[in-house]
Amino acid sequence: MGETGPEQPTLALSHVSKAFGAVRALRDVSLELFAGEAHALAGENGAGKSTLVKTLAGVHRPDSGQVLLDGEPVVFHGPADAQQAGVAVIYQEPTLFPDLSVAENIFMGRQPRGGLGRIDRRTMNAEADKLFERLGVGLDPQRPARGLSIADQQLVEIAKALSRNARVLIMDEPTAALSGNEVARLFNVVKALREQGCAVLFISHRLDEIFELCQRVTTLRDGAWIAAEPVEGLTHEDLIRRMVGRDLDALYPKQETVAGEVALKVDRLTREGVFADVSFEVRRGEIVALAGLVGAGRSEVARAIFGIDRFDAGSVTVGGTRLPAASPTAAMAAGLALVPEDRRQQGLVMELSIERNIGLAGLRDLRKGPLISRAAERDRARDWAVRLQLKFGRLTDGVGVLSGGNQQKVVLAKWLATGPSVLIVDEPTRGIDVGTKAEVHRLLSELAAQGIAVLMISSDLPEVLGMADRVLVMHEGRIAAEIPRADATEESVMSAATGRAA
Amino acid sequence: MSETTSEAAPAQKASPGPDAPGPGTSRRGVGHLLRWDVLVTALLLVVFLGGSLTSPSFASAGNLSFALGDLGEIALIALAMTMLVVAAEVDLSVASVLGLSSALVGSLWDAGWSIETIIPLVIVVGAVCGLVNGLLVTRLGLPSLAVTIGTMALYRGLAYVVLGDRAIAEFPQQYASLAVDDVPGTPIPYPVALFVVLAVVTAIVLHSTGFGRSLFAIGSQEEAAFFAGIRVKRIKLVLFVLSGTIAAFAGVIFTLRYGSARADNGVGIELAVIAAVLIGGVDFDGGKGTLGGVIAGVLLIGLLRNLLMLNDVTTEIQSVVTGLLLIVSVLTPRLAAVIRQRRRLPAP
Structure with missing residues (x-):
């Protein structure tokens, strides 16, 4: 990997390993980010992408290997060190101070001072305007951050990074919650930054975006470095094979089943302020996916169905029995099982x-x-x-x-030992290795074939598309679309999940 | 869409459980001997032998019978306390419920009620005291440590309201003797016999029933227990009611045994109870412990108190010893865990 070119990478990782207890999140991973280049980081959930980002951002320190800045080894003792070195991270959901103005958010802690040490608002707003001009977007620096869309909040974060003279911009799934137009605008911004000499690390689950925006791609699988190569000449299939380590058919062994009688019926279920008017049915033999963005209310619906949380209106019927609210015991007696989202807190008694x-x-x-x-x-x-x-x-x-x-x-x-008729699984394969993931998928498929009704919540789009007979998409607490298997594509699911009519 | 949570999760709680197997296969042999309850039983034998050597009257049947009888209330309350602490809760109001119960017995007896009416009534009052604790903890979600410190003061205050500074004595002989006499043909006082029966029942409930299993699950990871369909709140409520009931019953025994009903009866014994439970190897954070260990802990506390008394050690010093034992019993398992972890580090 040393012979990448004449110039020095702006920021690089060299043979970095990082373990959390017995979990080896990164194993001997290298990465080189060059000025003026957008570099994609590909890999499945749990491949180690977030750990890598956090290592670059100074949150984690590598157990072995080095972080290199302009070719020199550096040690980031914390995020502040990384920021100082010109590394900025834009997260999927930025955290701005909602009651402060856009300009105040950008210059938090570094406000330009006028006479008597007072904050010079005029200069601050002018500076912010200049930054937005550089990015080619028109945001009003004086408006409060509250009410900005996630896309606009990301732009504020990018402006903040620029104001700190960031040379490396790391974007951790920035497009996950954006609409098509917003993605296009973000890409224009990133292209502009690239031309101005920034090094960009871009993470996305949408392969199209990687091919559109990036010049190089590094692939991780199960914490290990798989490949670093130019995007040009690569096909989607090549990249998937590197990410998954096998062809997709083996990963999503979906059996064809015939849907039987209705096993779970959810009717106009509402929990004030969380989700509203949620209605759907799951039949025996079916795998129904509940897709949507993080925070759309999917897990909350599952919790209410199973009786963990109380619901305010509507009803849940399992095999003809209407469940009382807020009683997991009654739900279980009716044949319901819930494999919860948080394995270590909710799924298991670790001791x-x-x-x-x-x-x-x-x-x-x-x-x-x-x-x-x-x-x-x-x-x-x-x-x-x-x-x-x-x-x-x-x-x-x-x-x-x-x-x-x-x-x-x-x-x-x-849960299977309780002999359920309806199995709800919430993020069943999050953070587990690819081999076991395929086994879990095969199991879900077999269970459906045996006549169990499966409701699967997943943020993993390939999993949703690969496993589900029907896809229910939630957006802001409501079911936005119901898409049969034949019509379910990344585009149709994402457009419903981001609130554009399907 | 974010994998942040999935990859951050191992970082939070990556260390395997404390009883994770080491690399060797000898865990069963050595590990079994090093179990806490076994250690406490060994310590118990040491105290017993030491006591027999230093104090000639210690090992006599008369003294042991007295020591056991003297321990009766603590032992009874410790049974309910064990279940509470395993479920990661605690009841500090037990001594005050005992006092309130004693005050009620005295005041009602003084007012001419019959003992047959007084005892069930007092036990119901104890159950209500426990119910109040339980409702505050389960319905309002308050921490039991805070709630029962509050009710500890409240119930003791009520005891003084009921009886004031008076001391009621002169209970009929046949009842008093029930609290002190031995079961015919044995050196075992009736309260101790009762304890043995209840201890067997508690041991079975704790270690061999679904209810007991639920307590350990709740104590280790309440959320996971709830997600598994265990009725966490109801179970906790039952435990608090049980604790109040037993404490009230212990109050009746205490009153009859001393032949004296006073509002300040049993002040401070909640500490002896908790010390016995913790010395017995129950983890104060819940989820770990055995009833066998607790019984060894109760006996250890009892014999120590008796031994100190025989050697004319003042009650103040006895209190110091109880306190030290409590701290040591909380500290030792943690130290042992740290040492075990250090030793495991060089291994692959």
Whole structure:
């Protein structure tokens, strides 16, 4: 990788590794960002992209390897050091001070001073205007930040970075929440910055955007460096193969099933201020995906269905039984199971053993008279551990020693052992390795084939498109679209998720 | 669309559980011997032998019977407290409920009620005291430490309202003897026999029923327990009611045993109870512990108190010893965990 060209990379990582406990988030990863070039970082969820960004931003320090600035090794002791060095990160959802003006947000802590040390608003607004001019956008520096769209907030962040003379701009999935026009505008801004000599690192799940904007792409898989190459001459399929390590068919083994009777019926479900008027049905044998942007209210709907949270209006019916509000116990009795979003907080009791965790949702079934039968508990755990190909030492080991993917299998085992008719899975493969991911997909497919109704919440678009019979798209707390498998594409789902009519 | 959460998650809680297996296979052999409750039992034997050597009357049946009887209320309350602490809650108002119960017994007896009416009534009052604690904790989501410090003052205050500074004595002999006499043919006082029965029941409930399993899950990770369909609030409410009920019953025994009803009966014994539970190896953060350990802890506290008393050590010093034991029992497992982790580091 050394022979990239005559010039020095502005910012580079050289053979960087980083581990969190037993999880090796980055293994011997290198990356070179050149001035005037937009560089894409590709990889699936959990491939290590965020860890890499945080290493560049000074949030994490590498366990081994170096960060190089203009060819010289540097150590960022914190985000402030990285900012000082001219590295700016634009996150997906910026955090501005809503009650301050746009200009005040840009110059927070570095306001130009006038006489008597007072803030010179006139200069500040003029400077902000100049920055927006450079970016080629027309934002009013004097308006409050409250009410700005996410796209505009990102522009404010970019202006802030420019005002600090940032030379490296890192954009972590900036387009995830943007509409088509907003994406086009952002790209113009990035192209302008590139021409002005900035080095840009761009992260996106949308391959089209990588091909449109970037000159080079570095691919990570499971924390390891896979390739760094020019975008020109690469096809979508090439890039997917590098990201996934296999062809997509194997990753999404969807079986054709015939939808049976309605197993879950949600009617006009509303929780004030969170989601409203949500209605849909899931039939036996179906996998229905609930897609949408983070914060659209998907997990909240799942929580309300299962009874974790109370709902204010509407009804949930499982197999003909109308569920009382806010009772997970009643939901379970009716045949509902929920594999929650946060495995480590909600899915598992980390201190308990594998067998106790698997038994936890079915303590009633393990009884022999008033007592728990340890033999029944062990049999249940062993049975499901084998069926899900769990990799474990002993069933009495704590679940904390398992890998993320195997922990997720324990959560699945816990719920499948209750014999549900409706399975809700919330981000079932987030943060787990590709191999286990494919196994989870195969399992979901098999379950549907056995007549279980599956409702799958996922932020992973390929997963949604690969696994779902129907896609429900949520936008700002409402169902914005229902798209059958045949019509579901990245474009149709994203346009509904970002609020443009489908 | 963001993978921030997925990749940040391991950073927050990446360390495996404390009882994660080491690289070796010898965990069962050595690890078993190093279990906390086994250590406490060993310590108990040491105290017993030490006591027998230093104080000739210590090991006599009479003294041991007295020591056990003297321990009765603490032991009974410790059973309910164990379940609470395993579920990561605590009830500091138990001694005050005991005092209120004692004051009510005295005042009602003084007013001419029969003991047969007084006892069930007082126990119901104890259950209500526990219910109030439980409702404040589960419905309003207040921390039990704060709630029960409040009700500790409240219930003790009520005890003084009921009885003032008076001391009521002269309870009928047949009831008083129930609280002190031995079960015929044994050196075991009735309250101790009752404790043995209840301890067996508690051990079964805690370690072999779904209810017990739920307590450990709640204590380790309440949210995950709730997501698994466990009725967390209801279970906690039951525990607090149980704790109040047992404390009130202990108040009746205490009153009859000393033949004296006073509002300040049992002041401070909540500390002895909690010390016994923690020395018994129950983690104050919940989720860990065995009833066997707690029973060893209760006996250890009881024998120590008795030994100190036989050697004419003042109650102030006894209190110092209880306090030190409490701190040591909280500190030692943490130190052990740190040492274990240090030792594990060089291993791959």
